[in-house]
Amino acid sequence: xxxxxxxxxxxxxxxxxxxxxxxxxxxxxxxxxxxxxxxxxxxxxxxxxxxxxxxxxxxxxxxxxxxxxxxxxxxxxxxxxxxxxxxxxxxxxxxxxxxx
Amino acid sequence: xxxxxxxxxxxxxxxxxxxxxxxxxxxxxxxxxxxxxxxxxxxxxxxxxxxxxxxxxxxxxxxxxxxxxxxxxxxxxxxxxxxxxxxxxxxxxxxxxxxxxxxxxxxxxxxxxxxxxxxxxxxxxxxxxxxxxxxxxxxxxxxxxxxxxxxxxxxxxxxx
Numbered sequence: 001x002x003x004x005x006x007x008x009x010x011x012x013x014x015x016x017x018x019x020x021x022x023x024x025x026x027x028x029x030x031x032x033x034x035x036x037x038x039x040x041x042x043x044x045x046x047x048x049x050x051x052x053x054x055x056x057x058x059x060x061x062x063x064x065x066x067x068x069x070x071x072x073x074x075x076x077x078x079x080x081x082x083x084x085x086x087x088x089x090x091x092x093x094x095x096x097x098x099x100x
Numbered sequence: 101x102x103x104x105x106x107x108x109x110x111x112x113x114x115x116x117x118x119x120x121x122x123x124x125x126x127x128x129x130x131x132x133x134x135x136x137x138x139x140x141x142x143x144x145x146x147x148x149x150x151x152x153x154x155x156x157x158x159x160x161x162x163x164x165x166x167x168x169x170x171x172x173x174x175x176x177x178x179x180x181x182x183x184x185x186x187x188x189x190x191x192x193x194x195x196x197x198x199x200x201x202x203x204x205x206x207x208x209x210x211x212x213x214x215x216x217x218x219x220x221x222x223x224x225x226x227x228x229x230x231x232x233x234x235x236x237x238x239x240x241x242x243x244x245x246x247x248x249x250x251x252x253x254x255x256x257x258x259x260x
Contacts, residue, residue: 015223022173050205058215099252
């Protein structure tokens, strides 16, 4: 019989740091997307904000995991951002296309 | 101490391998073989640990969590590359740079949704996987709608 506690500890630590570094990398990309949304024209801004909502949604979903920070209400915000953000982008792109 | 060394080594190996794929522009190892051997390796390690400890779930959970950590580490280089691409490709490349930026947006969306799907499966959080899958289905529609919007609005501006 071997003790799995050490393996568990290493897996928890690896998962925590992986998710944390993924959120940091996402934050960097999110800042780049915000910069693009402030510089570009209307459709470019829409695209940049769409990717920013994606990044924010994934980061919030990772925050809500019990293995990380266990912020339960972030999960609902993340679902709203990911689903409604994509659908809103499609609707506004349709408006920009027709020019109404 | 040992866990910090392990995490650093694990992160360096996985991120280095992903960055090598991105630098090369194609897969270093065929993904079908890599995924197959990873699954087989995980099954063998879980079987050995189960026989040694007598606890299947206790042996499977850390191995699957290490797989989820590898997926998250593998998502970091494309995310950073996408951020650099957003900053690097400015207006000096002409009006068609929008399509390159649209491609970068697709990379971000795909990385985010694949990470959500597979991490959700590996750590038994099926709500994460379900939302990731729903989002994965919406990505092509979003990219197509944005490219269409830019194309037609640009044509209108040219016509004026």
